[in-house]
Amino acid sequence: MSMPQNISSRQHQILEQLRENRNGLSIDELAKLLQISRTAVQQQFVALESEGYIKKHTLTKTAGRPLTLYAITDKGINCFPKQYAWFSELILSDLQEEISPERFKGYMQRLAGKLAKNLKGRFAGKKLDERIDELSKIMTDLGFQIKTAGESGDDKEIIQANNCIYHDLAQKHQEICEFDLTFMSSLLDREVEQLSCMAKGDCNCKFRIKK
Structure with a gap:
């Protein structure tokens, strides 16, 4: 089983990073990991979130404003190849x-x-x-x-x-x-x-x- 055709190579990279970091990553963290702009990450998130591959949750920091993290969903995990x-x-x-x-x-x-x-x-x-x-x-x-x-x-x-x-x-x-x-x-x-x-x-x- 391969990745669904509606998932681009960049979105695949994002899902891979989120799969490796199950507690979630922020947009800034993903931009740094993939060496792309923050805007580029946000653009990919729109499609991934609408399809149910990722979800966001907000963590309250001890200091400063709350931080929004994005995590992969079960649907997102199931996109990756499996061998049964x-x-x-x-x-x-x-x-x-x-x-x-x-x-x-x-x-x-x-x-x-x-x-x-x-x-x-x-x-x-x-x-x-x-x-x-x-x-x-x-x-x-x-x-x-x-x-x-x-x-x-x-x-x-x-x-x-x-x-x-x-x-x-x-x-x-x-x-x-x-x-x-x-x-x-x-x-x-x-x-x-x-x-x-x-x-x-x-x-x-x-x-x-x-x-």
């Missing part, structure tokens, strides 16, 4: 050794069902096309690059993901694909058929919604 794949692989491999392939597949389906249950409220009372739109938004938020298309005269019958957010894991544990199928079918209230799979060498992951 090795830990997920460790858990999945251990689980797969403990149970049979069918039980492992069933586990993925149950896991997807639990997640879908938590999101059901966003789909209540919506028509199928609206459900597909909502599902596309959720999958996009999860990191998928989604587009929908129609077949046989239908406006939306195909959901295509041009990336797989757990590609390496799915190559080793293809039962993970059952998670996607169960998740999608639960939220759409329709059977979903997988037409292609990147973990199996296809150029995308494509799903057909049966009506």
Whole structure:
């Protein structure tokens, strides 16, 4: 995972400094650390604060006027790259050794069902096309690059993901694909058929919604 595209290299530097100084830094301190003007720091702060990457708090000094410090938020910390794949692989491999392939597949389906249950409220009372739109938004938020298309005269019958957010894991544990199928079918209230799979060498992951 890389830095979000809306964060410039200068803003990245500011977040790095604030991550290293968790108690916060003043504008003057950041300007000195980065060797840029105070005005330049303030300009970057406007965007960072509006996006929720940083927050400010005021410290009362024993002498003189209160000092305003800026600190990085959890959202700001989450912008930095993370590597969870090795830990997920460790858990999945251990689980797969403990149970049979069918039980492992069933586990993925149950896991997807639990997640879908938590999101059901966003789909209540919506028509199928609206459900597909909502599902596309959720999958996009999860990191998928989604587009929908129609077949046989239908406006939306195909959901295509041009990336797989757990590609390496799915190559080793293809039962993970059952998670996607169960998740999608639960939220759409329709059977979903997988037409292609990147973990199996296809150029995308494509799903057909049966009506």
